[in-house]
Amino acid sequence: KPFAIDDLKELAGRIRRADSLLIVGDNCGEAVLDKLLLDIAGVPNSYFSVRTKPALNDITMEEALEIGMNEVATILDSGADAPGAQEKTMKSDFFDVYSRADVVISKGQGNLEGLSSARREIFFLLMAKCEVIGGFLGVPKGSFVAYKKAELRG
Known part of the structure; x- marks a missing residue:
C-alpha cells in the first residue's frame, strides 16, 4: 500500500549523512525491524528509546535487551509511561540525545x-x-505515513 505522505526519500538521504540517529520506539513487534534499520544504517551514534512502563504493547528496556537492541544502539529510557513521548516528561539524558540528534525518527x-x-x-x-x-x-x-515535521523557529 503506498504511503499517503511519503518523505522516505528525504529521510533516507538524511540518515546517510547523519552522525547521530535516534529512533523513538513504539511497539515490541516493530522493534525488531527498528533494530534491522539501525544495523544497516550504520550511523556512528545510534540510539533507541523505550518507554519507562508499557502502555499497551510498547517496548520497554526489558524487551529491547531481549532482542539485542543494545548490539546496534544505545538504549535510552524516554521517561514516557503513556502511549507517547512528550518533551515535558522526558528524562534529562534522553532529552539531551533527542535535542542533539541529527535525525529523529518517531514511531507510532x-x-x-x-x-x-x-x-x-x-x-x-x-x-x-x-x-x-x-x-x-x-x-x-x-x-501509512512517513511525515517530516519541520523545525519550528522563533
Missing part, C-alpha cells in the same frame, strides 16, 4: 500525538488509526 501514532508540537524536526512513521489523526495529517484513516 501515540508518539505523533505527544511530539506533534515539538520544536525540532522529526520524521514520523505511523499508520493513521483514527479519523482525528487522519484529519490532523490530511489523510484517510488507515493510511
